[in-house]
Amino acid sequence: MSVEDIEKAVEQLPEDQLARFRAWFAAFDAARFDDRIARDAAAGRLNELANEALAEYRRGSSGEL
Numbered sequence: 001m002s003v004e005d006i007e008k009a010v011e012q013l014p015e016d017q018l019a020r021f022r023a024w025f026a027a028f029d030a031a032r033f034d035d036r037i038a039r040d041a042a043a044g045r046l047n048e049l050a051n052e053a054l055a056e057y058r059r060g061s062s063g064e065l
Contacts, residue, residue, distance in 0.1 A: 013021060040046055056062045 010018070010021065037046075053062070
């Protein structure tokens with residue numbers, strides 16, 4: 001199945017099914033993102049960013065969100 005096939009199928013969904021698909025895809029996408037962040041963290045790929053953030057905080061140059 002190609003992306004184009006999926007696009008066409010999604011376009012044909014009735015509103016209630018589209019809402020279900022949208023909710024499913026949002027959860028699916030978020031889980032994939034979380035998994036990637038977890039893998040990157042475990043591999044140390046976020047260490048430099050974390051160290052920079054901590055250094056900013058210690059210098060007092062970070063702001064409240």
